Amino acid sequence: MVSFADQLLVLVMLINFIMLGSSRMAFVIRAVAAQGVILGIIPGLLHPFSGHLLAITASILLAKGLVIPYLLNDAVRKAQIRREVEPFIGYVPTLLLGAVFTALAFVFAQRLPLAPEHRDLLFVPASIATLMTGFLILTTRKKAISQVIGYLVLENGIFIFGLLLTEAMPFMVEAGALLDLLVGIFVMGIVINHINREFSTVDTSRLQTLREE
Amino acid sequence: MMMSILFHILLLLLMPPLLLGVINKTKAAFAGRLGAPYFQPYYDLAKLFRKGSVFSSTTTWIFRAGPVVTLAATLVAALLVPLGNHPAIISFNGDMILFAYLFGLARFFTTSAALDTGSPFEGMGAAREVTFACLVEPTLFFILITLARMSKSLSLTPMLIYPSPAVWQDAGAAMLLLVGALFVALLAENCRIPFDDPNTHLELTMIHEVMVLDHSGPAFGLILYGAALKLFVLGAVFVNLALPFKSGNLLIDWIAFVAAMLLLAVLIGVVESVMARLRLIRIPQLLVAATILSAFAMLLIVR
Amino acid sequence: MIHLLVLLPLLGALIAWLIPGNRLRPLMLPTIALPHLGLSLYLIASPTVPVHGGWIWLDPLGKITLLAISSLFAVCAVYAVGYLAYRQERSNRVLCLGLLVCLAAMSLVTLCQHLGLLWVAIETTTVSMAPLIYFNRNARSIEATWKYLLICSVGIALALLGLLFLAYATHVAHQNATLLLPDLLEDASALNRGWLHAAFIFLLVGYGSKLGLAPLHTWKPDAYGEAPGLVGALLAGGLVNCAFLAILRVYQICLASVTELLFFQQVLVVLGLISMAVAAIFMARQHDFKRMLAYSSVEHVGILAVGLGIGKGALFGVLFHLINNGLTKGVLFLSSGNIHRSYGGKTVEVVQGALTRLPWSGGLFLAGFIAITGSPPFSPFISEFSIISSIFVQRQYLVGGLFLLFLAAIFIGMALTVLPMVMGTPRTDLEVTDYRDRMLTVGPPLVMLLVIVWLGVWPPEALLQLLKDGAAMLEVRS
Amino acid sequence: MVFVWNIDVDPVGSLLWAITLIGLSGLPGLLLKRPGPGQILSVGITACAALWGMVGALRILGGAPATRYQLDWPLPFGPCELSVDPLSALFLLPLLLAALCCSLYGLAYLPAASQPAVEKRVTLFSGLLLASMALVLVARHGVLLLVAWEIMALSSWLLLMTDQQSLQVQRAGTVYLLATHTGTMALFVLFSLVKGETGSFAFPPAHSLALGATVTLVMLVAALIGFGAKAGIMPLHIWLPGAHANAPSHVSALMSGIMLKVGIYGIIRTVSFFQQLPVWFGWLLLLLGAVSAITGIALASAQRDLKRLLACSSIENIGIICIGLGMALVGLQSGNRVLAVLGLAGACIHIINHALFKPLLFLGSGAIIHATGTRQIDRMGGLSRVLPRTAPLFLVGSLAICGLPPLNGFVGELFLYFGAFSDGMLAELPVIGFVAPILALVGGLAVITFVKLYGAIFLGVARDPAIKQGHEAPLAMLLPMGLLAGLCLLAGIGAPLLLQLVAPVVIQYAGVSPLLFTQIAGAVPLQQIALVNGLLLAGILVVWLIWCFLVQRAPVAASSTWGCGYLAPTPRMQYTGSAFSELVTGLISGLVGSQGRVSGLSGAFPASTRFVTVTTERILDQMIIPSLRGVDWCLAWLRHLQHGHLHLYILYIFATLFVLMVWSQP
Structure with a gap:
């Protein structure tokens, strides 16, 4: 089962590339939802069945697969923005950067003092690669929604690492974290709406009146 | 001894105007004139003391106090100076500081009195007086400290009696520098040519004389007398330094001193005759040069 | 009893949400905040024991933070009544709700002994603060909110990763991952060095972006500048303290691990100094006094970090400074809020002669400026001097020299902004509002100022004992 | 606060009480609604406390034991000790005197009736300023000193900002605040290092620290920067002219007469910690002193603002004090006791003297400003008719500050000259000899400056008819000035008394036995000087009588001033203060940046133009x-x-x- 989870992580990394390379907003939202769903399934593959597990899986699937994509789509629709992602840096360079980061993630993971049972798994490199993808999206995309997506991918990367030690995080904390994440995204969604109302655009490059002369 | 002190005081009080007379006579001689008699300054003073006074209505008591305080301070300063080989009337360690500061006090009142009239010319003269005097002060103190160091004493009397032919032989260069600097200081302090021309007829170029324009009668007499006394006192210092002649005999020493003073007056007269008054902006340069000379003398001695 | 600290504000939040009247609702704030303060003081004074399997415990560090937060909030709550009475044009439902939720979350932060729970509480404060920054509802405030939200969220996410690293370090060490502080402290020495370093770095960067350590501080001037003064006070005195407590918790583990403390200390000192330098750079020629206060906050966070890194005698100063900075920032933000309201602007071009126009607020602002720059008889002097003297006692001349240099530069920069504001005569060519000093908007900061003087001249023994206990928890154990 | 008071017997206790009372004296006024009674009450309290404290300070100087009081401060800086040793008492004495004079003066200068709001503030912060300065002097603990130091800085800043709406005041205040605060940071370093080396913030006993060269260097430099900035030593004096010029006059008197000395106190106190000082420190202090003295008075001579001029002259006087201290330290280091005693005695005497004549001059300037409403020297003139009582008092101050006999300024300088001369004579450190010409130059410049000041203000006739010709200051202002002027005279004529006052300090810090002190200081001819002073006064009297006799014999006429033939002289043609000092300013233009601005003339019929000089x-x-x-x-x-x-x-x-x-x- 662990090896199957490993295969799924390859898929997660592929989705990273899709998000970096895609120019259409709706597609990217779908991709991040897919990534969320995959990540939601993985705990079920790793651990024996329990009520705790079920609750977690269900809530992740619900949040990342349904609620958040819906919120984002809703924001896109309400904002009536052009569908493009509008990067600061072109798609190809970001893709290349993503590839370099992914490669580096593998190299880096090799050098980490991992526990013996985690040595040969893809979890750590996938986690780092996803994290870096989130970072790339955050820093290279202009639209506020893209940045939310970047943040989500970042969270996903962290989540993958968290899969290594589900025991450490008791249910309450995990639920709390998830809830916080959800509320955070929710608030972001609201803010995007307001940004849109205020500026008639969600292009964050407009958001730079606050700076030092 | 008692006689000596009495003579000392009498010389102090009576001789100063004579110096002016000698200077003027020398200058007249250089100009090919007969000149006023040697005792003309005494006649002038006597006349002034008899005259009535005119006071400017803008003046206050400071104007009246000016000549009085100046003369009193100069008199007290005169008591601190040895004449030739004869010790000063009052002598104690550190009297040279008081000596210098008494002139400062005198200057404060002279210049204040000048400012009291509200006349632009007198203010101008006062400004020049204080400024040039300020530049002379360091020279004076360099000379004093060098002498103190040479004579290992802190009082004017031993300091000034100290120079002897032997000293001149040992430290001739330093002594020469000192004497030169002191002569410059002497001329500057007493407002003689090349610093100031007491006989000029244009107020704009004067220093001392323009300050006292408004004084009249007895007050002006006091001022003239005070100026002569100052010349006498500083001249005495100079003579002590420049002519290290000592016989030990009371009478010979007195005669030598008086002769030297008269000689000094002639020297000043010669200088005044052969030199032109410096441009005002050159004066500070000469004074600073004198300061440097004296500082150099000090370095030669302390090294 | 201890649960009430969290439940009481939550209950208040619920009631505030339900109250329909815009006038009545703000009264809910002091109604909750004052009992909360009383409760906090009671709990701080009484000995406490861990509950819930050690998850919840009010230890001295928590007590100090709770004291700072609760007292600041109480003052701000009273002020809010006066402030919101003046701003009836805008619904304050979200504001009251957010404030009370934030109080609950902040109280929870002080109680947590489980780092995961602590993370949750901190994330809650982040999220609940966001709508408050947006109170003014204009383009600038939405921009500030967005920047705040995104940067802090990214930071908090990185902190979560740091937590995972920490848990993984325990996992690697003994196959039994945990995030419970007592457990972590107990066998910290067994932790893998690499993971510990990574965890420390991620947590420091994560919470540091919340705290506002340079160069993670970029949201601060925007958020502080655009939020109402009241919210600014809570950001600077409340959230900063919470985030710093979180870093203290992490640092406790680092201390307990005893492996090469030098790295942790150096990182803290360097980041602290960078923060002070950044503050100095940006305070020079700062025209916007609220942004200036934000940079002052960056500076003081830097001071805290340097003090923590220096350790020993500075620890007392750090913990004391936590309280002092919070209260003094409260004075500054609340009075600057008044000035902002009265002049309708927050740049030095507009605000001149505040002492003439608003004698009380202007005076308070001036006094706050003098206090925050570390002058006696105000208490920040005591704490700053403790830190400085400790630096020099430990012969860290370079650090001390830079510290003083930055302090001087900051003082100059700040003075050149503050003094023209408060002195002189108000401009007559600008539109004036009818806002004037009032009891409810001047009283609270005044009370805070008096407290600062009290703490700076003759602080109560109990507080000093508490600070010493707290400092003892941060001593290097060898 | 655990004090064990022995009010009736203990001089230290009485001083501490006096300080507390003075510090709180402004409080009742705040609580009273009606302006007036509070101020009177405050003056009463301050005056009584000051007199009471002065008795205590004198007793300490007379040899009463320096009791130590402990203040149980809860803060973790250790217990704080308060004590008054002769050094503190030496500074406390003028402080209390100034407290007495300035508070009484304030009663008429800033009457509560006309300026109720300002008066309350000024009264409160004057009290605080005085108390904090005194606390600096009695503190024996680094942190307590720092607290007092900063309160002193802040309260003086707030006093300076009395007239905060004026741009000039704002600028001066800002510079002052920045300078004092950054200067204090150096003190942070100093006391932190004391803590680091001794383990406590309490002052180490005198001559007990023996530290490494680096630490000593850092500590001394820190002290020099921190305390020196407050004392106004060049080049840390930048704040001083503006601050002293723009404060209310009686506050300027306090700042200039006393607060600067508190900085000097700090330097002396710090130096006293060390067992062995590096030799360079004495020379450095000497050099800084010389630079301060010359540039200070040079700056002063170029000023056109009455109070700025006085402020700059404070720099000069601080420089003279530093020369004395530097001499003393060089003497101590080289084992030259004579130099140590003379230098220290000169410095200490000058400290007292300056605290007498500088407040006198500042208070006088207050009276002038009251009468004319301006500080511009060049617009005044002939004020001795308007202020017939202030004028002679101001003259006394001017003569004293020039160091002219028979006033007190001469006494302090005499010691320094003696040090320079005797050392030049004894040949160990001939370089010290250079001090004498420097002092002479400074003295000469001082005469220029104060002749200009006195002449331009009081003499001649008013230059600018536009300025108001007010009236003589009321008694409450004249009384303090009279007291100070009287003390200047007393200290000048009774110089041995002054020496006795500073003797305990010199004996302690120059490390000499009382016998040796008497021997060395006895060599300074105070009695003879007093004699000559008497002779001088007698001489003045005699010449005066002669003159009166001569004048009365002949007719006396009154006329206008002789205009050298010019027929229509106007008051504006008088030599102004600026014109008076123009010559010297030109000579020292390297030190004083004085720029003339003249708008050019053009065309056949040029319009009227102005010439402005800015220092x-x-x-x-x-x-x-x-x-x-x-x-x-x-x-x-x-x-x-x-x-x-x-x-x-x-x-x-x-x-x-x-x-x-x-x-x-x-």
Whole structure:
């Protein structure tokens, strides 16, 4: 089962590339939802069945697969923005950067003092690669929604690492974290709406009146 | 001894105007004139003391106090100076500081009195007086400290009696520098040519004389007398330094001193005759040069 | 009893949400905040024991933070009544709700002994603060909110990763991952060095972006500048303290691990100094006094970090400074809020002669400026001097020299902004509002100022004992 | 607060009480609604406390034991000790005197009736200022001293800001605040190092510290910067002229007469900690003193603002004091006791003297400002008719500050000259001899400055008819001035008394036995000087009588001033103060930046034009401010880091993360 989870992580990394390379907003939202769903399934593959597990899986699937994509789509629709992602840096360079980061993630993971049972798994490199993808999206995309997506991918990367030690995080904390994440995204969604109302655009490059002369 | 002190005081009080007379006579001689008699300054003073006074209505008591305080301070300063080989009337360690500061006090009142009239010319003269005097002060103190160091004493009397032919032989260069600097200081302090021309007829170029324009009668007499006394006192210092002649005999020493003073007056007269008054902006340069000379003398001695 | 600290504000939040009247609702704030303060003081004074399997415990560090937060909030709550009475044009439902939720979350932060729970509480404060920054509802405030939200969220996410690293370090060490502080402290020495370093770095960067350590501080001037003064006070005195407590918790583990403390200390000192330098750079020629206060906050966070890194005698100063900075920032933000309201602007071009126009607020602002720059008889002097003297006692001349240099530069920069504001005569060519000093908007900061003087001249023994206990928890154990 | 008071017997206790009372004296006024009674009450309290404290200080100087009181401060800096030793008492004495004079003066200068709001503030903070200065002097604990020091700085700043609506005051206040606060940081270093070396913030006993060269260097330099900035030693004097000029006059008197000395006290106190001082420190202090004295008085001579002039002359006097201290330290280091005693005695005497004549002059300037409403010397003139009582008092102060006999200023300088001369004579450190010409030059410049000041203000006739010709100051202002002038005279004529006052301090800190002290100081001819002074006065009297006799014999006429033939002289043609000092300003233009601005004449019929000279501060205006501009330019470039681009902000976060991760790798 662990090896199957490993295969799924390859898929997660592929989705990273899709998000970096895609120019259409709706597609990217779908991709991040897919990534969320995959990540939601993985705990079920790793651990024996329990009520705790079920609750977690269900809530992740619900949040990342349904609620958040819906919120984002809703924001896109309400904002009536052009569908493009509008990067600061072109798609190809970001893709290349993503590839370099992914490669580096593998190299880096090799050098980490991992526990013996985690040595040969893809979890750590996938986690780092996803994290870096989130970072790339955050820093290279202009639209506020893209940045939310970047943040989500970042969270996903962290989540993958968290899969290594589900025991450490008791249910309450995990639920709390998830809830916080959800509320955070929710608030972001609201803010995007307001940004849109205020500026008639969600292009964050407009958001730079606050700076030092 | 008692006689000596009495003579000392009498010389102090009576001789100063004579110096002016000698200077003027020398200058007249250089100009090919007969000149006023040697005792003309005494006649002038006597006349002034008899005259009535005119006071400017803008003046206050400071104007009246000016000549009085100046003369009193100069008199007290005169008591601190040895004449030739004869010790000063009052002598104690550190009297040279008081000596210098008494002139400062005198200057404060002279210049204040000048400012009291509200006349632009007198203010101008006062400004020049204080400024040039300020530049002379360091020279004076360099000379004093060098002498103190040479004579290992802190009082004017031993300091000034100290120079002897032997000293001149040992430290001739330093002594020469000192004497030169002191002569410059002497001329500057007493407002003689090349610093100031007491006989000029244009107020704009004067220093001392323009300050006292408004004084009249007895007050002006006091001022003239005070100026002569100052010349006498500083001249005495100079003579002590420049002519290290000592016989030990009371009478010979007195005669030598008086002769030297008269000689000094002639020297000043010669200088005044052969030199032109410096441009005002050159004066500070000469004074600073004198300061440097004296500082150099000090370095030669302390090294 | 201890649960009430969290439940009481939550209950208040619920009631505030339900109250329909815009006038009545703000009264809910002091109604909750004052009992909360009383409760906090009671709990701080009484000995406490861990509950819930050690998850919840009010230890001295928590007590100090709770004291700072609760007292600041109480003052701000009273002020809010006066402030919101003046701003009836805008619904304050979200504001009251957010404030009370934030109080609950902040109280929870002080109680947590489980780092995961602590993370949750901190994330809650982040999220609940966001709508408050947006109170003014204009383009600038939405921009500030967005920047705040995104940067802090990214930071908090990185902190979560740091937590995972920490848990993984325990996992690697003994196959039994945990995030419970007592457990972590107990066998910290067994932790893998690499993971510990990574965890420390991620947590420091994560919470540091919340705290506002340079160069993670970029949201601060925007958020502080655009939020109402009241919210600014809570950001600077409340959230900063919470985030710093979180870093203290992490640092406790680092201390307990005893492996090469030098790295942790150096990182803290360097980041602290960078923060002070950044503050100095940006305070020079700062025209916007609220942004200036934000940079002052960056500076003081830097001071805290340097003090923590220096350790020993500075620890007392750090913990004391936590309280002092919070209260003094409260004075500054609340009075600057008044000035902002009265002049309708927050740049030095507009605000001149505040002492003439608003004698009380202007005076308070001036006094706050003098206090925050570390002058006696105000208490920040005591704490700053403790830190400085400790630096020099430990012969860290370079650090001390830079510290003083930055302090001087900051003082100059700040003075050149503050003094023209408060002195002189108000401009007559600008539109004036009818806002004037009032009891409810001047009283609270005044009370805070008096407290600062009290703490700076003759602080109560109990507080000093508490600070010493707290400092003892941060001593290097060898 | 655990004090064990022995009010009736203990002089230290009485001093502490006096300080407390003075500090609180402004409080009742705050609580009273009606202006007036509070001020009177405050003056009453201050006066009584000051007199009571002066008795205590005198008893300490007379040899009463220096009881130590402990203040149980709860803060973790250790217990604080308070004590008054002769050194403290020497500074406390003029402080209390100034408290007495200035508070009484304030009663008429800033009457509560006409300025109720300002008066309350000034009264409160004057009390605080006095008390905090006194606390600095009695504190025996670094942190307590720092607290008092900062309260002193702040309360004086607030006093300076009395007239905060004026731009000039704002600028002066800002510079002062910045200078004093940054100066205090040096003291942070100093006392931290004391703590580091001794383990406690309490002052180490005198001559007990024997430290490494580096630590000593840092401590001494820190003390020199921290205390020296307050004392106004060149080049740390930048704040001083503006601050002293713009405060209310009686506050200027306090700041200039007393507060600067508190800085000097700090230097002496710090120096006293060390067992062995490095030789360079004495020379450095000497050099700084000489520089301060010359540049200070040079600056003063060029000033056109009455109070700025007085302020600059304070720099000169501080310089003279530093010359004395430097001499003493050099003497101590080289084992030359004579130099040590003379230098220290000169410095101490000058400290007292300056605290007498400088407040006198500042109080006098207050009376002048009251009468004329301006501080511009060049617009005044002939005020001795308007202020017939102030004028002679001011003259006494002017003569004293020039160091002219028979006033007190001469006495302090005499000791320094003696040090210079005797050392030049004894040949060990002939370089000290240079002090004498320097002092002479300073004295000469001082005469220029004060003749200009006195002459331009009081003599002649009013230059500007536009300025108001007010009236003589009321008794409450004249009384303090009279007291100070009387003391100047007393101290000048009764110089041995002055020496006795400073004797305990000199004996202690020059490390000599009382016998040796009497021997060395006895060599200074105070009695003879007094004799000559008497002779001088007698001489003046005699000449005066002769003159009166001569004048009365002949007719006396009154006329207008002789205008050298010019027929229509106007008062504006008088030599102004600026004109008076123009000659010397030209000579020292390297030190004083004086720029003339004349708008050019053009055309066949040029319009009326103005010539304005502005005296600029070399260091502040031509060095510090331009360099700050340079710094500002660099910072402006760095400020682009806050550019408003969110995605780059996030990049900062990751960059930090990256750098720290790399750093953590061994």
